[in-house]
Amino acid sequence: MRPIRILVAKPGLDGHDRGAKVLARAFRDAGMEVIYTGLRQTPEMIAAAAIQEDVDVVAMSILSGAHMHLLPRVVRLLKDEGVYDDILVLGGGVIPKEDIPLLKEAGIQEIFTPGATTAEVIEYIQNNLKRALG
Amino acid sequence: MSGKDMQDSFNRWQELVNKTLSRFPEQKERYAFDSGACVERLYTPLDAPDFDYEQDLGYPGQYPFTRGVQPTMYRGKHWTMRMYAGFATAAESNKRYKYLIEQGSMGLSVAFDLPTQMGYDSDDPISMGEVGKVGVAIDSLADMEILFGGIPLDKVSTSMTINAPAPVLLAMYIAVAEKQGVPADKLNGTIQNDILKEYIARGTYIFPVKPSMRLITNIFEYCSKHVPRWNTISISGYHIREAGSTAVQEVAFTLADGIAYVQAAIDAGQSIDDFAPRLSFFFNAHNNLLEEVSKYRAARRLWAKIMKERFGAKDPKSWQLKFHTQTAGCTLTAQQPDNNIVRVAIQTLAAVLGGTQSLHTNSRDEALALPTEESVMIALRTQQIVANESGVADSVDPLAGSYYIESLTTSIENEAAKLIARIDDLGGAPAAIEKGFIQQEIMDAAYKYQKDIEDGGKIIVGLNKYQIKEEPPKGLLRVDPAVENAQKERIARLKEKRDNALVGETLKNLEKACKSNENVMPYILEAVKAYATLGEICNIMRGVFGEYKQNVII
Numbered sequence: 034m035r036p037i038r039i040l041v042a043k044p045g046l047d048g049h050d051r052g053a054k055v056l057a058r059a060f061r062d063a064g065m066e067v068i069y070t071g072l073r074q075t076p077e078m079i080a081a082a083a084i085q086e087d088v089d090v091v092a093m094s095i096l097s098g099a100h101m102h103l104l105p106r107v108v109r110l111l112k113d114e115g116v117y118d119d120i121l122v123l124g125g126g127v128i129p130k131e132d133i134p135l136l137k138e139a140g141i142q143e144i145f146t147p148g149a150t151t152a153e154v155i156e157y158i159q160n161n162l163k164r165a166l167g
Numbered sequence: 168m169s170g171k172d173m174q175d176s177f178n179r180w181q182e183l184v185n186k187t188l189s190r191f192p193e194q195k196e197r198y199a200f201d202s203g204a205c206v207e208r209l210y211t212p213l214d215a216p217d218f219d220y221e222q223d224l225g226y227p228g229q230y231p232f233t234r235g236v237q238p239t240m241y242r243g244k245h246w247t248m249r250m251y252a253g254f255a256t257a258a259e260s261n262k263r264y265k266y267l268i269e270q271g272s273m274g275l276s277v278a279f280d281l282p283t284q285m286g287y288d289s290d291d292p293i294s295m296g297e298v299g300k301v302g303v304a305i306d307s308l309a310d311m312e313i314l315f316g317g318i319p320l321d322k323v324s325t326s327m328t329i330n331a332p333a334p335v336l337l338a339m340y341i342a343v344a345e346k347q348g349v350p351a352d353k354l355n356g357t358i359q360n361d362i363l364k365e366y367i368a369r370g371t372y373i374f375p376v377k378p379s380m381r382l383i384t385n386i387f388e389y390c391s392k393h394v395p396r397w398n399t400i401s402i403s404g405y406h407i408r409e410a411g412s413t414a415v416q417e418v419a420f421t422l423a424d425g426i427a428y429v430q431a432a433i434d435a436g437q438s439i440d441d442f443a444p445r446l447s448f449f450f451n452a453h454n455n456l457l458e459e460v461s462k463y464r465a466a467r468r469l470w471a472k473i474m475k476e477r478f479g480a481k482d483p484k485s486w487q488l489k490f491h492t493q494t495a496g497c498t499l500t501a502q503q504p505d506n507n508i509v510r511v512a513i514q515t516l517a518a519v520l521g522g523t524q525s526l527h528t529n530s531r532d533e534a535l536a537l538p539t540e541e542s543v544m545i546a547l548r549t550q551q552i553v554a555n556e557s558g559v560a561d562s563v564d565p566l567a568g569s570y571y572i573e574s575l576t577t578s579i580e581n582e583a584a585k586l587i588a589r590i591d592d593l594g595g596a597p598a599a600i601e602k603g604f605i606q607q608e609i610m611d612a613a614y615k616y617q618k619d620i621e622d623g624g625k626i627i628v629g630l631n632k633y634q635i636k637e638e639p640p641k642g643l644l645r646v647d648p649a650v651e652n653a654q655k656e657r658i659a660r661l662k663e664k665r666d667n668a669l670v671g672e673t674l675k676n677l678e679k680a681c682k683s684n685e686n687v688m689p690y691i692l693e694a695v696k697a698y699a700t701l702g703e704i705c706n707i708m709r710g711v712f713g714e715y716k717q718n719v720i721i
Contacts, residue, residue: 045281045296045297046281046282046284046285046287046293046294046297046371047281047297047301047370048281048365048369048370048371049370050370050410051409051410051411051497051613054610054613054720054721055411055613055614055617057721058610058614058721059614059617061721067721069719069721070719071717071719072370072717073370075293097281097297097300097301098297098300098301098536098537098646099296099297099300101296102295102296102297103296127534127535127536129535129536129643129645130639130640131639146501147500147501147534148500148501148502148630150620150621151617151621152621
């Protein structure tokens with residue numbers, strides 16, 4: 034079985050990347066192939082990277098409050114490109130509880146908020162991949 | 168008692184400890200700081216065998232300033248209670264500032280939104296979704312006039328968290344003051360203006376290292392002549408710590424950045440005692456109370472030695488490390504958020520016992536959203552209670568002489584000095600950043616911290632122990648999405664109203680200055696006064712200087 038390929042991305046102008054980097058390293062330690070975008074990624078850049086890198090998962094971290102604007106846009110772009118059915122899309126950061134149902138409706142499968150453990154996120158990914166690792 | 172006698176009596180006590188341990192083992196096999204360094208069971212005079220009061224501590228207000236930068240510290244005046252605030256529009260933030268002043272806040276601290284911090288206007292496509300979110304949106308002098316409307320700028324001191332576009336925002340502040348009839352030499356305040364830590368930890372950089380360092384030294388020079396009471400930089404460890412560094416790393420990387428700025432200004436031909444007294448610092452206040460107190464003391468002593476011995480500064484003011492503190496955002500939990508009030512109180516004690524010059528206390532709800540007015544008030548009251556009720560501000564550096572504190576102060580100083588020496592070997596902070604050394608060190612510490620929490624070695628109340636089932640919190644602050652459109656309309660109206668020929672001319676002059684060796688500050692000031700927007704000014708500079716490319720490290 035091949036390893037899980039995951040894109041860790043920082044959408045928007047937010048510079049808080051501690052969470053994204055800690056998770057990226059935890060994913061790597063869990064045997065995944067990790068591509069980390071670095072800061073200041075537009076939804077277009079994230080979708081393009083996801084397609085180019087042929088990833089199984091896109092995990093986006095955002096703490097600036099712009100999540101409602103940026104995360105659904107990435108989903109829309111992935112759908113437009115016809116790859117959304119293969120890619121598990123996740124979000125995390127400082128995201129108010131009442132926004133979570135709206136984000137899920139928009140196609141972000143799960144949202145992790147402060148206090149979530151790396152183990153929890155890894156387990157979720159392993160159990161919810163959209164395409165087989167054959 | 169001789170050293171040998173002391174060691175003998177310590178050994179006898181150690182036998183007693185061993186007997187006790189055989190019947191009552193300690194809760195943990197090993198006690199450690201977050202860095203992994205060991206915390207001893209007991210500290211005694213044996214831990215500081217060569218301790219020399221005059222040399223190691225001295226008196227407050229005297230070299231090496233271990234005990235504080237002023238002789239009377241908080242007996243003369245409490246630290247400045249400075250609450251970082253700003254959101255949505257200038258008008259909205261102006262209301263919050265007036266509220267804070269009414270509540271006894273003594274200085275303003277302006278939070279800008281991300282587009283402003285990165286030199287983009289609110290109508291730039293890249294700003295979409297971010298306008299007014301984490302701070303106030305400022306596009307031109309017109310916004311700045313509203314932000315400080317009705318606030319006399321000769322009476323308040325204003326700190327602005329602005330880095331890459333610092334010269335532009337400083338110019339706007341000077342221009343607003345001028346319109347109020349307040350000359351630049353009466354202005355008090357601080358700009359963060361610390362680009363190196365943006366590359367390391369905070370992320371709001373624009374230009375590459377070299378032109379960024381030039382802008383910073385241009386500000387040093389301009390302010391030493393025209394805005395002499397302004398703190399021209401706030402060399403920040405805060406964000407380095409928030410990114411996951413240890414206390415020692417926070418001191419080392421911050422002072423290494425400081426060394427780089429001092430060197431850059433000297434290289435630009437400035438004399439050290441002209442600009443060094445206006446340097447200021449910004450540290451984090453984390454949960455480990457006594458480690459934090461020692462950290463501030465160690466930083467003060469180490470900086471004094473660096474300035475005096477390494478750079479040969481002569482003015483005692485150049486030796487003093489003055490600092491602002493903010494309580495640690497990363498220690499706040501989204502779970503049982505009211506517990507954060509207690510964490511902030513402990514961190515406040517750390518900052519005050521460590522001799523801070525000003526303090527921002529975080530609000531309990533910051534792991535969830537921007538703070539509400541009620542939460543901000545509790546955070547401010549926390550400082551007022553420590554200042555007026557706890558008694559810790561009544562005597563200067565009251566923890567001095569504690570075996571633990573003095574031993575820890577010395578060890579943090581020594582460890583930080585070693586790290587600085589490694590950075591020197593790599594060619595200084597800018598080179599160490601380029602090589603990814605500093606980012607990697609912080610990342611390793613951040614990962615260890617997270618692992619310690621996840622394997623239960625580190626307990627965070629409410630997070631990995633003492634959890635309860637709780638309802639999602641209500642009444643969080645939300646920024647109205649209409650702010651973005653309102654800002655866009657304001658820019659459009661401004662561009663119709665202003666003298667566009669004058670704007671074009673001032674921008675052209677600025678471009679020329681950027682390409683030359685001239686100080687760019689006067690040119691930025693002219694463009695600002697013509698109501699050129701922040702984005703227009705920064706785009707001119709982007710054109711000449713280029714943009715920084717991040718070195719991605721995980």
